[in-house]
Amino acid sequence: MIHSRLGLADADSDAQLLHRVIEILSAGLDLDVVVQRVADLITETTSTDVCFVHLLDKPRGRLQLRGATPPFDQFARHIELSLGDGVSGWVAAHCAPAVITDNKRADPRYLYIPELRGEDFTSMASVPMITRPGDLVGVLNVHTRDRREFTQADVELLSTVAGLMAGAIENASLHSRLAEREEAMERFAEQIVLLGETERRQLAGEIHDGISQRIVSLSFHLSAAADAVASDPVSAAEQIARAQELAAGALDETRLAIAGLRPPVLDDLGLAASLESLARSIPLPDVAVDTVMTNLPEHAETAVYRIAQEALQNVLKHASAEHVQLRLSVAAGAVVLEISDDGVGFDPAATAERAGPVGYGLPGMQQRAELLGGQLTADSAPGRGTVVRLRVPVSAER
Ligand SMILES: Nc1ncnc2c1ncn2[C@@H]1O[C@H](COP(=O)(O)OP(=O)(O)OP(=O)(O)O)[C@@H](O)[C@H]1O
Numbered sequence: 001m002i003h004s005r006l007g008l009a010d011a012d013s014d015a016q017l018l019h020r021v022i023e024i025l026s027a028g029l030d031l032d033v034v035v036q037r038v039a040d041l042i043t044e045t046t047s048t049d050v051c052f053v054h055l056l057d058k059p060r061g062r063l064q065l066r067g068a069t070p071p072f073d074q075f076a077r078h079i080e081l082s083l084g085d086g087v088s089g090w091v092a093a094h095c096a097p098a099v100i101t102d103n104k105r106a107d108p109r110y111l112y113i114p115e116l117r118g119e120d121f122t123s124m125a126s127v128p129m130i131t132r133p134g135d136l137v138g139v140l141n142v143h144t145r146d147r148r149e150f151t152q153a154d155v156e157l158l159s160t161v162a163g164l165m166a167g168a169i170e171n172a173s174l175h176s177r178l179a180e181r182e183e184a185m186e187r188f189a190e191q192i193v194l195l196g197e198t199e200r201r202q203l204a205g206e207i208h209d210g211i212s213q214r215i216v217s218l219s220f221h222l223s224a225a226a227d228a229v230a231s232d233p234v235s236a237a238e239q240i241a242r243a244q245e246l247a248a249g250a251l252d253e254t255r256l257a258i259a260g261l262r263p264p265v266l267d268d269l270g271l272a273a274s275l276e277s278l279a280r281s282i283p284l285p286d287v288a289v290d291t292v293m294t295n296l297p298e299h300a301e302t303a304v305y306r307i308a309q310e311a312l313q314n315v316l317k318h319a320s321a322e323h324v325q326l327r328l329s330v331a332a333g334a335v336v337l338e339i340s341d342d343g344v345g346f347d348p349a350a351t352a353e354r355a356g357p358v359g360y361g362l363p364g365m366q367q368r369a370e371l372l373g374g375q376l377t378a379d380s381a382p383g384r385g386t387v388v389r390l391r392v393p394v395s396a397e398r
């Protein structure tokens, strides 16, 4: 049988093929299953011998084989091409189809991949998979053992199939990105609750251990004073003096607890000067401070301040550093806080594994950063010092 068209025989079979492609695409299957089924279908319904579907991994700029006619399906995810490599790479880089009728090896675009046994196949057609808005999603190839001329109509049919697949794949990836964001939002909500819980517990602890204890003693001394006031005025006066001390102490504790919620220095001085005063208050030998004015909302300022506080505490507790630098800068649409030291350093990966309860230390810093939509990285290695870097996107800026 001589095939002059890619479809089985006529326009009806083209429609059949497209119909079955749409059926597969709309079945809501996993991406790899879809790609494999379409490859099988194309081999089954067209007069070609193998079909390869390479999908574009955008961040890495690589094409990866994801579906292929058996036995080549075993190489799915194992064969990768750079954009520009081989015929598929050329098609991807130029967003244009390519047809090779024979003598592939003479074509400068051709790249021999031993696993795919190019020597067994004579003719090929390759089309880009492009979405309606024009985004490249991958490349679809068919090969034949016998020599054949792929016509314009063949290439058009293949391009139509490739376009349908591109749309479905784009939808699937949008859908999974949406699901990821939704999951992230849920995690954030959970973290907010946990962080709130932790802070409430801390505050409850401060009130219980500090303030209530003092008020209990205070009322004890006042009772003693009341009992003694008639019979022993000197002792009563002593009791009242003790009560006054305790009242003053409770007041201090209350101020501290409130300061724990939002450092009052932020309201008085603003973020830059608060960080400078924070750096001066830490008993470290040499802290260089370099800040600029920023315009973050209050909750973001509090988070930046708390993160700086914990990072400096860590330098004090763990680093044995000689020089410490705190920098607050604005760059590329973000406010950046950087605290670096030349101390002993540590292995952040190992530390992350044995992370403690939420709300404290590095994990707590990380969570505060995430809640702002920012990122916190701790760059360190034993013997190499530590750089803690916080990026708060400017979208958080007023
Ligand atoms: N600047 C630093 N230099 C050296 N080691 C550090 C530095 N910052 C953190 N580390 C290491 O990372 C570990 C984790 O820090 P993290 O702040 O999470 O906990 P912690 O300081 O030990 O306890 P917590 O902050 O809860 O009181 C520390 O125990 C320390 O080993």
Ligand SMILES: [Mg+2]
Pocket (backbone or CB within 6 Å): 310, 313, 314, 361, 362
């Ligand atoms: Mg710490």
